Amino acid sequence: MRGRTLAAVTTTGLLCLSVSTVAAGPAAAEEAAPPKQATATGFGGAVSSVDPDATEIGLDVLRRGGNAVDAAVATAAALGVTEPYSAGVGGGGFFVHYDARTGTVRTLDGRETAPASLQADGFLQDDGTPYPFDDLVNSGISVGVPGTPDTWAEALADGGTMSLADVLSGPAALAERGFVVDETFRSQTLDNAERFRDFSSTAALFLPDGDAPAVGSVFRNPDLAATYRLLAEQGAGAFYGGELGRAVVDTVTAPPVADGVTREVLTGGMTMADLLAYDALERVPTHVRHGGLDVYGMAPPSSGGTTVGEALNIFETAGGTAPELGAADREHLRLEAAALAFADRNRWVGDGDVQDVPTRRLTSEEFAATRACLISPPATLPRPVAPGALDGTGCGSGGEAVDGGYEGPSTTHLTTADAAGNVVAYTLTIEQTGGSGIVVPGRGFLLNNELTDFNAVPVVAGVPDPNLPGPGKRPRSSMAPTIVLQDGRPLLAVGSPGGATIIGTVYGILVNRLDGGQSLPEAVAAPRVSEQNSAAGAAAEPAYLDSDLGREMVARGHVFRETEEIGAAAALELLPDGRVLAVAEPVRRGGGAAGVVLPRD
Numbered sequence: 001m002r003g004r005t006l007a008a009v010t011t012t013g014l015l016c017l018s019v020s021t022v023a024a025g026p027a028a029a030e031e032a033a034p035p036k037q038a039t040a041t042g043f044g045g046a047v048s049s050v051d052p053d054a055t056e057i058g059l060d061v062l063r064r065g066g067n068a069v070d071a072a073v074a075t076a077a078a079l080g081v082t083e084p085y086s087a088g089v090g091g092g093g094f095f096v097h098y099d100a101r102t103g104t105v106r107t108l109d110g111r112e113t114a115p116a117s118l119q120a121d122g123f124l125q126d127d128g129t130p131y132p133f134d135d136l137v138n139s140g141i142s143v144g145v146p147g148t149p150d151t152w153a154e155a156l157a158d159g160g161t162m163s164l165a166d167v168l169s170g171p172a173a174l175a176e177r178g179f180v181v182d183e184t185f186r187s188q189t190l191d192n193a194e195r196f197r198d199f200s201s202t203a204a205l206f207l208p209d210g211d212a213p214a215v216g217s218v219f220r221n222p223d224l225a226a227t228y229r230l231l232a233e234q235g236a237g238a239f240y241g242g243e244l245g246r247a248v249v250d251t252v253t254a255p256p257v258a259d260g261v262t263r264e265v266l267t268g269g270m271t272m273a274d275l276l277a278y279d280a281l282e283r284v285p286t287h288v289r290h291g292g293l294d295v296y297g298m299a300p301p302s303s304g305g306t307t308v309g310e311a312l313n314i315f316e317t318a319g320g321t322a323p324e325l326g327a328a329d330r331e332h333l334r335l336e337a338a339a340l341a342f343a344d345r346n347r348w349v350g351d352g353d354v355q356d357v358p359t360r361r362l363t364s365e366e367f368a369a370t371r372a373c374l375i376s377p378p379a380t381l382p383r384p385v386a387p388g389a390l391d392g393t394g395c396g397s398g399g400e401a402v403d404g405g406y407e408g409p410s411t412t413h414l415t416t417a418d419a420a421g422n423v424v425a426y427t428l429t430i431e432q433t434g435g436s437g438i439v440v441p442g443r444g445f446l447l448n449n450e451l452t453d454f455n456a457v458p459v460v461a462g463v464p465d466p467n468l469p470g471p472g473k474r475p476r477s478s479m480a481p482t483i484v485l486q487d488g489r490p491l492l493a494v495g496s497p498g499g500a501t502i503i504g505t506v507y508g509i510l511v512n513r514l515d516g517g518q519s520l521p522e523a524v525a526a527p528r529v530s531e532q533n534s535a536a537g538a539a540a541e542p543a544y545l546d547s548d549l550g551r552e553m554v555a556r557g558h559v560f561r562e563t564e565e566i567g568a569a570a571a572l573e574l575l576p577d578g579r580v581l582a583v584a585e586p587v588r589r590g591g592g593a594a595g596v597v598l599p600r601d
C-alpha cells in the first residue's frame, strides 16, 4: 500500500514539474506590483500586511461590502500566494477579532496539531537523543495537521458576511495571474534552495529551471489557484477528509524526495482520521488592564497573550507607566519585566487542553506583584531569572530557570478594520521560512514544520516540561495578535512574525505607543529588542545597540546580541476623529503595505 501511494505521489510530482516550470518560470513583468505605503489614514476600513498585493485584495473585499473578517481571510489567502514561505493553507495561526455586534473580543485557535500517533518520545532516536533539528524540519514527522483552512471557514461562519468562495476569488485570480517577484522573495528562495532541491515538487514550483525566480519576473502558481477553487467549491471539507487532505496525508507519509537525494527523509504518521478530527477552537482571550485600557490576546497554546499580558502587568506594577519616568528608566523596567514574564512562559505554558496551564494566574495583577518586587533599579536581574512560584504571595521565584527552546523567524501578520467597527488581528505561519520545504505535489502550497515548536526533550531534566510532543497536542507558539480596547471600543490592533521575538515586538510597540509618547508609526519603526530571559542576552537590532537608549541599557548591565532584523509588524489605530490609521513596516523585510478604503490625510 505504501509503495503504491509513493508511486502515485511521485507521478503527480513529475506532472507538477512540467506544468509549473512553464507557468512559474521567470517572465517579463506583465503586472506592475501595486504601490505600497507604510501608513494610510482614512475612512471605510483598513488593511495592513507585509505585501501590497495582499493588502489590495483585502481592501477590495471591503470595497465590495465585506467586513473586517472577510477582508482578513482574503488578505491571508493572498499572502498564501505572495508570501508562500511564511503562510498558507499548509499551516496554522491565531485569529483575534473584535466583534462590533457583540462588543466582545473573540479568538480562534487554528494551531497545527500533532497526529494521534505522535508520542512524547516521537522526536527521539533509538539511542534516546533527539533527531538533528534539520532532519526534523525537512521531514514529514514535523508536519502538524494544518489549521488554516478551518480557521478561515470558522472565522467567516462566526463573523463574516461573505462565503469562502467569495473571499477566495481574488486570491485565486492572483495565484493564476502571478505577482512581481521582489528582492525578499528571491532571497528567501535562494536561502532555501538547497533543501527545496531535495523535494521534486518544491524544486519544480520554486526553482524553475533550477534557479530562484528573478527579481521583476512574474511568479504564477496555477496549482494553488486550483487548490483555492477546490476550497471555494467544496468548503474546508475538501481539506479535512477530501482530496486535498488525501494529498496532504500522502505527502507527509511519503515525501516526494527528488532523485539522487541520499539522506533519509523522516516520514510522518498523519492519517485521514487526524484531519477529520481537526477543529479550529474558539478560546477565551487573555485579558489584562494597562493604563486604563483593556488588552486582549491569544491564550494557550500560544504564549503570546500570557507573556505580553504578564510583562505589561509587571511593567505597570513596577512603575513603568508613570508619566514622569525618563525613557531610560522606563526601558530598564520594560526589559526586566519581559525577562520575568519569559521565565514564567518557559516554565508553565503549553497546550492547556492537554495539561494545566495557569493562564489566569499568569495574567493576574496579584501574580505580577510577586514578580515586580524582584526588580530593584538600578540593579539588573541576572539572566536567566527563575520562574515564579504559582501559589506564593510573597516576593520571589521558585524552581530552576527553563530555556525557551527554538522557534524559527518566519510567519506573517495582518490587521483589518471595517466601517462598522469590526477589527481583526491575525497571525499565521508555516513555522520556518519555507516550512518543511515540502510542497504538496500538484497543489501549490508548502507544508508546515510546526511540530518542531515542541521541545524534543524536557529542557530541564527532572522538571515537567509543558511543551513536549503528544498525540493530538498543539505545540506552544509565541504568536501574539493583540487588540486593545478603550472604553469597550477598539483602539489598537497589532501583531508580528518572528518566533519567540514576536512577544518582544508586540510588547515593545504597545509600550512605545501607550506609555512612551510615540505615534503608532513611530512605535512600529522604532529599533527593536527582544528580551527572552536568556543568559546569551536579548536579541537587539543594530539601530537599538547604536542608540543612546541601547548604550544606556548596556551601562546598566543588560546584555544583548546583535540581530539584523526583528519582526515585521502590521498594526492599526482607530483615531478619535473616526478615521483609521493603518501602519506597516517602513523598512523591515523590504517594507509592508498599509491601505484604507477612503484615504483622508
Ligand code: GLU
Pocket (backbone or CB within 6 Å): 407, 408, 409, 410, 411, 412, 429, 431, 432, 450, 453, 476, 477, 478, 479, 496, 497, 498, 499, 500, 502
Ligand atoms: N512557530 C512560531 C510560533 O508559533 C512562529 C514562527 C515565526 O513567527 O516565525 O510562535
